[in-house]
Amino acid sequence: MQRYRFIESCLFLPTYFNHKKLKAHLTGKTVLITGASSGIGEQVAYQLASISCHLVLVARRREKLLQIKNRIETKSATVSIYKADLRNDHEMNEFLTFLHDLPNGLDIVVSNAGLSINRSIYDSLDRYHDFTRTMAINYFAPVQLLLSILPILKKNHGQIINVSTINALLAPVPYFAAYQASKSAFDVWLRSISTELRAEGITTTTIYLPLVRTPMIQPTISYQHMPAMTPSHVAKIICKSMYTQKKKYQPWWLLIGQLASVFLTSFGDFSNKTKNRKKS
Numbered sequence: 502m503q504r505y506r507f508i509e510s511c512l513f514l515p516t517y518f519n520h521k522k523l524k525a526h527l528t529g530k531t532v533l534i535t536g537a538s539s540g541i542g543e544q545v546a547y548q549l550a551s552i553s554c555h556l557v558l559v560a561r562r563r564e565k566l567l568q569i570k571n572r573i574e575t576k577s578a579t580v581s582i583y584k585a586d587l588r589n590d591h592e593m594n595e596f597l598t599f600l601h602d603l604p605n606g607l608d609i610v611v612s613n614a615g616l617s618i619n620r621s622i623y624d625s626l627d628r629y630h631d632f633t634r635t636m637a638i639n640y641f642a643p644v645q646l647l648l649s650i651l652p653i654l655k656k657n658h659g660q661i662i663n664v665s666t667i668n669a670l671l672a673p674v675p676y677f678a679a680y681q682a683s684k685s686a687f688d689v690w691l692r693s694i695s696t697e698l699r700a701e702g703i704t705t706t707t708i709y710l711p712l713v714r715t716p717m718i719q720p721t722i723s724y725q726h727m728p729a730m731t732p733s734h735v736a737k738i739i740c741k742s743m744y745t746q747k748k749k750y751q752p753w754w755l756l757i758g759q760l761a762s763v764f765l766t767s768f769g770d771f772s773n774k775t776k777n778r779k780k781s
């Protein structure tokens with residue numbers, strides 16, 4: 502179990518959720534979690550384990566999903582696992598057929614599967630595929646999934662929970678162009694349709710996250726000592742949103758971060774211009 506350092510306790514205030522409310526809201530319901538084989542998705546599944554609901558877990562690593570299912574099914578939830586690469590058209594279509602055949606439909610979709618890439622643009626000149634593969638999983642896959650299952654969600658007055666990043670709301674940072682562009686694309690897509698969905702009884706929630714200590718950030722050495730949330734804390738926030746149905750979660754300091762990011766970007770641009778002028 503990861504513990505917070507002092508600075509992390511200040512940045513990531515505890516989340517209190519009412520387990521009774523969550524249980525009352527979810528009993529008998531079906532929850533789909535994409536990217537459930539590790540990190541945040543896995544922790545959301547554990548958070549729901551003690552509730553009599555049906556969890557549908559999808560990811561590429563079947564063995565990991567099986568281990569998670571075995572652990573959860575010692576408790577109250579029932580679990581269906583599905584191995585699929587959601588970027589692959591054929592596998593996605595088979596998965597969609599599986600979802601359409603669920604006897605009680607779907608009530609909640611946690612759109613969580615994702616990929617991040619940390620690479621300078623000059624190291625990306627021969628790596629167009631970095632941009633297509635991040636768009637494929639962070640944007641096109643959830644769009645394709647939701648287009649197909651919206652009618653099922655409508656029937657059950659369902660909820661879509663988008664696991665997003667604060668970067669979608671901040672001035673973009675260097676080295677993460679592929680990731681930020683693809684996460685922002687889905688964020689805008691979902692916000693664009695949320696009013697239409699709400700009119701048909703489907704609610705949307707976006708969880709804007711700072712750094713979270715999961716396998717996703719392990720390859721970035723500089724992140725190892727930076728403040729980061731724990732995936733179990735994030736799982737609580739996501740599960741709380743299932744019964745509050747709030748439109749969004751964002752850290753309390755985001756506004757300060759937004760002002761700082763605009764200032765730092767302008768300052769960076771200004772100092773680059775000055776350097777370039779001196780060179781010429």
Ligand SMILES: NC(=O)c1ccc[n+]([C@@H]2O[C@H](COP(=O)([O-])OP(=O)(O)OC[C@H]3O[C@@H](n4cnc5c(N)ncnc54)[C@H](OP(=O)(O)O)[C@@H]3O)[C@@H](O)[C@H]2O)c1
Pocket residue numbers: 535536537538539540541542559560561562563565585586587588612613614615616617638664665666667684710711712713714715716717718732
């Ligand atoms: N960690 C952070 O700092 C952070 C911050 C903000 C937002 N987020 C968002 O949080 C979400 C979860 O990330 P995480 O931090 O928990 O990372 P993670 O541990 O790497 O989890 C990513 C999940 O996505 C699944 N996945 C990736 N590609 C897939 C594909 N093609 N088809 C099906 N499943 C796929 C992975 O499973 P398989 O490999 O088994 O397929 C895994 O279960 C992502 O959307 C990420 O953008 C993370």
